[in-house]
Amino acid sequence: MFLVLYILCLLQTSFLVYFSIKGFILNLVLVAVILINIFESPRDMTGIFLAGFGGLFLDIFSERFLGFWIAALLLTAILLKFVLREYVRFPAAKRA
């Protein structure tokens, strides 16, 4: 999964540059982190760790200080976990 995030980050900073819309490039790592955190169990912590690593990869290829994207993605993941745990109930969860 780390490798997938790394490849997505490389795609974002090279391949996707050619397909920007009005100067904006799709943040693949952010999308991946959101999807991982939505589809895994709200009590599973893997999504949060992956958010940290995804943020690290984005930070490396960004001009911002090291930690900006780590903080942004970690906050996104934690917030998603919180909302999904506290306010969202999936019918499938009853079977588990």
Next chain:
Amino acid sequence: MKLSSRSKFGIIIAVLIILLVVFNLTGFSKSIRSLFFSISWPIQKSFWGIGDSISNFFGSISEGERVWLENEELKLKIQELTAENVALSNLKEENESLRGALDLGLKKEFELSFAEIISKDVSQDFILIDKGSKDGIEKGMPVITWQKALVGRVYEVYNGFSKVILISSKESSFDAQISGQDISGVVKGKGNLSLYLDFVPKEEEVKKDDIVVTTSLGELFPSGILVGKISDIKKSDLEPFQEDNISPAFDLKETRDVFVITNYLK
């Protein structure tokens, strides 16, 4: 003593914050980035190439008609330019012989270092090139395209790579003038590959498609390097200066190689 999972998580976050602060303050983050750049460089280069080919393929399909018209227009322009070129080379010869006669000597041409673009920053106004301190690149060196269009300047230097801040970055500002006229101002970046000419009094007659070139006033860039064309002029009765939007001369989507001017002394 057994720690709860919440406490463990808090400790991990605290350690992470301390590590990141230390990395940023000690400059260790630079070494981490340099290591990742050297690992990622071949993969990014391939992705960049694939993106270029795919974009060109789809671009040529959707813009077929426009390209054909542009081609016809360019053919005419080539004829005009060829005639102009012949006239200019005559003038150049004459100029050179006059300079020689006056014993002035020709100004040294720029020393250029060829570099390939490896990646663009997610925020779009930075690029990464494959030349670094081992190739003699230093912070602040101007970066241009082969058409002598200004791209930006070196912002951060690693061993084998450098980060270039584009002239369109919000952090970028430098002195410039309208080519062939005595109108000067400051070019400022707006972000997202757009920029504008500021501090031009509104009484000055700036026209659309006027060419903007650098001046050596701020000693950031050599004079006479192409910045772009005026695309839009905004004048307000309340403001003493007009704001002229510039369409940059470089096209980052079409640019894969750049040149770093290594002998421009600040």
